[in-house]
Structure formats: structure tokens, C-alpha cells
Amino acid sequence: MKIPPPKSEAELIQRAENLKDRSLGELALLMNLKMPENFSREKGFIGQLLELVLGASAGSKSEPDFQTLGIELKTLPLKINGQPKESTYVSIVPLLSSSLIAWRESAVYAKLRRVLWIPYLFDKASHPQDWLIKAPILWSPSTEDERVLKNDWQELMSMVQMGELAQIDARLGEYLQIRPKGMNASARRQGLNEEGQAIATSPLGFYLRPEFTNKILMP
DNA sequence: GCGTGATCATGG
DNA sequence: CCATGATCACGC
Numbered sequence: 016m017k018i019p020p021p022k023s024e025a026e027l028i029q030r031a032e033n034l035k036d037r038s039l040g041e042l043a044l045l046m047n048l049k050m051p052e053n054f055s056r057e058k059g060f061i062g063q064l065l066e067l068v069l070g071a072s073a074g075s076k077s078e079p080d081f082q083t084l085g086i087e088l089k090t091l092p093l094k095i096n097g098q099p100k101e102s103t104y105v106s107i108v109p110l111l112s113s114s115l116i117a118w119r120e121s122a123v124y125a126k127l128r129r130v131l132w133i134p135y136l137f138d139k140a141s142h143p144q145d146w147l148i149k150a151p152i153l154w155s156p157s158t159e160d161e162r163v164l165k166n167d168w169q170e171l172m173s174m175v176q177m178g179e180l181a182q183i184d185a186r187l188g189e190y191l192q193i194r195p196k197g198m199n200a201s202a203r204r205q206g207l208n209e210e211g212q213a214i215a216t217s218p219l220g221f222y223l224r225p226e227f228t229n230k231i232l233m234p
Numbered sequence: 235g236c237g238t239g240a241t242c243a244t245g246g
Numbered sequence: 247c248c249a250t251g252a253t254c255a256c257g258c
Binding site (some may be wrong): 062080104 | 235239241246
């Protein structure tokens with residue numbers, strides 16, 4: 016079952032709204048996919064299932080999922096109280112960007128300028144096939160959201176570019192944080208030290224804090 | 235091997 | 247309980 020990409024934002028929204036109150040098992044059946052035996056391993060399954068169902072196209076590229084529409088797709092697991100259960104991965108942290116990057120030219124902005132959020136109820140008490148999809152939210156950051164995101168991004172990227180990797184941890188950033196993003200703790204990438212020399216470091220990613228995605232759910 | 239899709243697992 | 251740091255599968 017191959018779903019073509021949506022031709023317009025309106026078509027994408029309509030598709031997404033048709034998924035409301037449906038279960039993950041239904042969608043997997045529709046796409047002729049088997050639900051994973053071990054969900055704690057295939058962690059990306061739900062995101063990939065929704066990409067397929069909605070006709071997303073970017074694959075593993077560093078671009079928004081719906082390239083021609085400029086829209087990023089994000090699934091968002093909710094606790095039973097309706098609040099986000101986890102942070103949301105945005106993109107890899109560029110460790111070797113030699114020149115200064117403008118916020119609006121960044122991968123983070125490219126992905127966050129317009130996001131289709133698909134929330135779903137993550138409930139450990141039931142099987143993932145019974146988890147329900149909630150109403151989609153097509154979102155763009157408000158002026159104030161963008162101000163904070165840009166500020167976080169600039170402060171964190173400044174540290175990366177100044178070679179202050181040792182001082183970066185997940186406590187920095189109001190909405191946007193940096194955390195490891197690799198196969199495991201021994202994964203290595205090339206970064207810079209304070210002298211501008213190449214050093215080995217962990218691969219890092221930008222993540223949105225759950226406090227922020229909760230504001231998106233309850234504007 | 236790297237980036238995307240993310241969630242897991244433990245300490246405090 | 248929850249955030250931080252660690253981890254897993256897949257496509258290319």
C-alpha cells in the first residue's frame with residue numbers, strides 16, 4: 016500500500032483528521048504492516064507508520080517530511096493525563112559548521128516553521144495496537160515561541176562553534192535542549208575544542224522539551 | 235557509518 | 247515521578 020504525497024496542505028490536514036480516534040493496529044493493517052513484537056526495540060515504528068499513512072516523502076533526509084509543502088510530521092506520545100510523555104527530537108546538531116549560520120537558515124527552523132503534530136495516547140496498560148490517535152494539530156511557532164527557540168538555538172550553537180562541548184548538557188535551553196543522539200554512549204563524531212582543533216565527541220541532537228510541546232497542545 | 239524515526243532506563 | 251543520558255531499527 017503506497018500512499019502518494021498530499022498535493023496541498025488542505026489535503027494533508029484532511030488525511031490527518033481522518034486518522035483521529037483510529038488505533039495504531041488499524042493503521043498497520045491498512046498499510047499491510049505487522050505491529051512489532053518487541054516495541055521497546057522498534058522505537059521509530061509509530062513515526063514511520065504515520066509517515067506512510069500520510070504519504071510523507073523526505074525519508075532519512077535532513078528536510079521536512081513533506082518537502083514541497085514545507086511541513087514536518089511529528090508524532091507525539093501523550094500520557095493518560097493528556098500531557099506529552101517525551102521530548103521531541105528535531106535534528107542533529109551540526110558540530111563542524113565553520114561559518115556562522117542564520118537561525119532562519121538552520122535545520123531546526125526548517126523543521127519547526129510548520130509542523131503537523133499527530134498526538135496519540137501512550138498507555139502502558141494496553142497493547143500498542145490499541146493506542147488511539149488524537150486530533151492532529153497543524154502548527155507554526157508564534158512570534159514569542161520563535162523568539163525563545165531562536166535564543167536557545169543561538170546560545171547552544173554558539174557553544175558548539177566556540178568548542179565548548181564539554182559545557183553542554185541537557186539542562187541548557189528553555190524550549191530547545193541538546194542531548195546525545197547516537198547508537199550508544201561510545202558513538203563518536205568529530206567536533207571542535209576551544210582551540211578550534213578536531214576532537215571526538217558524542218553525536219548530539221536538538222530536542223524540544225515536553226513543557227514546550229504541551230503548550231502547543233493547550234494554546 | 236550517519237541521520238531519521240523516536241523511546242528506554244536509571245538516578246535523584 | 248521525571249529529566250537526563252543512553253539506546254534501538256531502518257534506509258541509503
